[in-house]
Amino acid sequence: MTTSLDPTTPDTTFADTNFADLVTDDRVDGSLYTDPDMFEAELERIFYRTWVWVAHESEIPEAGSYKMATIGRQPVIVNRDRKGSFNVLLNRCRHRGASVCEVPKGKANGFTCPYHSWSYALDGRLRGIPYPDGYDEDLDKKDLPLQSLRVESYAGMIFASFNPDVEPLDDFLGDAKAWIDLFMKQGAGYPIKTQGEHCFRFRGNWKIQLENTTDGYHFPIVHRSWMSSVDAETADMLSFMTDDNAVTHALGNGHSVAIMVPEHVDLDYDDGTEKIQARFDHIVEELSKTMPADKVRRIVRSMHGAGFNLNIFPNVAMSMSFFRVLRPISVDETEIRHIALGMDGGPEIVNRERLRIHEHFQGPFGFGSPDDSEAWDRVQRGSRGAPGMPIMVNRGLNREALDSDGHRTSHVTDETGMREAYAMWKRMMTDEH
Numbered sequence: 001m002t003t004s005l006d007p008t009t010p011d012t013t014f015a016d017t018n019f020a021d022l023v024t025d026d027r028v029d030g031s032l033y034t035d036p037d038m039f040e041a042e043l044e045r046i047f048y049r050t051w052v053w054v055a056h057e058s059e060i061p062e063a064g065s066y067k068m069a070t071i072g073r074q075p076v077i078v079n080r081d082r083k084g085s086f087n088v089l090l091n092r093c094r095h096r097g098a099s100v101c102e103v104p105k106g107k108a109n110g111f112t113c114p115y116h117s118w119s120y121a122l123d124g125r126l127r128g129i130p131y132p133d134g135y136d137e138d139l140d141k142k143d144l145p146l147q148s149l150r151v152e153s154y155a156g157m158i159f160a161s162f163n164p165d166v167e168p169l170d171d172f173l174g175d176a177k178a179w180i181d182l183f184m185k186q187g188a189g190y191p192i193k194t195q196g197e198h199c200f201r202f203r204g205n206w207k208i209q210l211e212n213t214t215d216g217y218h219f220p221i222v223h224r225s226w227m228s229s230v231d232a233e234t235a236d237m238l239s240f241m242t243d244d245n246a247v248t249h250a251l252g253n254g255h256s257v258a259i260m261v262p263e264h265v266d267l268d269y270d271d272g273t274e275k276i277q278a279r280f281d282h283i284v285e286e287l288s289k290t291m292p293a294d295k296v297r298r299i300v301r302s303m304h305g306a307g308f309n310l311n312i313f314p315n316v317a318m319s320m321s322f323f324r325v326l327r328p329i330s331v332d333e334t335e336i337r338h339i340a341l342g343m344d345g346g347p348e349i350v351n352r353e354r355l356r357i358h359e360h361f362q363g364p365f366g367f368g369s370p371d372d373s374e375a376w377d378r379v380q381r382g383s384r385g386a387p388g389m390p391i392m393v394n395r396g397l398n399r400e401a402l403d404s405d406g407h408r409t410s411h412v413t414d415e416t417g418m419r420e421a422y423a424m425w426k427r428m429m430t431d432e433h
Contacts, residue, residue: 254313254424
């Protein structure tokens with residue numbers, strides 16, 4: 001299959017494919033996991049046309065700060081310029097195509113191509129060309145900046161798009177914005193910051209992971225070893241299988257939220273009945289030396305993060321206490337980054353403990369991520385058998401209803417979030433906007 005050289009140019013390779021037939025209310029065609037040509041079409045029709053999460057503001061805190069990221073297969077640089085504005089630039093020199101940055105993150109005054117030293121400002125402007133007398137006098141530096149993407153942010157979350165006509169980010173996020181606001185309350189009065197990350201790949205399609213974030217059904221099965229490794233209070237907090245208040249909402253535009261700990265949805269609300277876990281007694285003791293009791297309680301109740309997983313289509317999840325970012329590599333390989341979160345300016349003892357909690361589940365030697373990735377691998381391997389057999393996403397369809405906000409809602413163990421993601425996939429792949 002030949003794909004477009006310009007990621008903003010619509011492809012015509014799948015013009016005769018009826019994508020609408022591949023996704024119905026209760027199932028999706030198995031080829032969505034296994035067809036390499038369809039994967040290429042997804043890059044162009046989804047990842048190069050909509051908003052994709054690229055960074056959190058805390059990762060680029062001051063002028064000159066930058067980090068590298070990838071949208072689909074396109075390498076980009078996310079930076080903050082001297083005016084405090086965010087820029088997302090294609091990491092490709094306008095001269096002969098070399099990357100202008102290879103250090104994953106840092107601070108710079110600009111970016112210079114290592115091949116012929118064409119140099120660019122933080123906002124992408126071409127600042128200098130060595131030995132310019134070799135060029136026609138009509139060459140004007142202002143006509144050759146680094147390609148700049150559309151950039152917008154919400155609540156510290158920075159998104160970019162190759163599509164200059166993409167809808168405003170506020171409209172794209174829609175009703176997910178209220179949940180992003182709730183998620184950020186885990187800072188307990190402090191801004192959220194990223195604390196570090198680890199990255200791994202699994203041998204499976206990106207949509208397998210997308211499904212997982214709001215799949216409460218797998219939790220007590222896949223994560224049985226984790227449940228047995230924690231204290232009774234933590235295990236009880238996440239025993240949501242029969243909790244009628246543990247639900248999943250479809251939020252529109254492919255976004256969904258799975259509520260696993262209903263009493264922690266809004267961390268500003270505290271009826272005083274929740275017992276602080278004994279495992280945090282040393283933190284309570286330390287914080288109580290300088291803080292009033294209500295502030296100590298507010299911080300400690302936030303140790304595990306928010307009480308829900310929020311999926312933002314197509315590539316980022318705000319999962320209780322961390323960001324999970326997916327990057328599609330090929331039809332059967334996906335990169336995952338787990339980014340730990342802390343309180344910017346908050347007590348160091350708390351941020352250290354949050355890292356330990358993160359490592360225990362999400363870390364490479366933790367009890368959660370290795371089990372998840374094994375399950376994802378096995379889904380990919382199994383899906384190659386009987387290619388005509390559909391993938392079922394019908395759990396809870398019979399009990400799905402509209403909540404007071406008009407969101408399709410069912411139990412947290414149901415597949416409402418998956419159906420929402422595939423509805424957006426269908427819209428974008430068929431241009432039903």
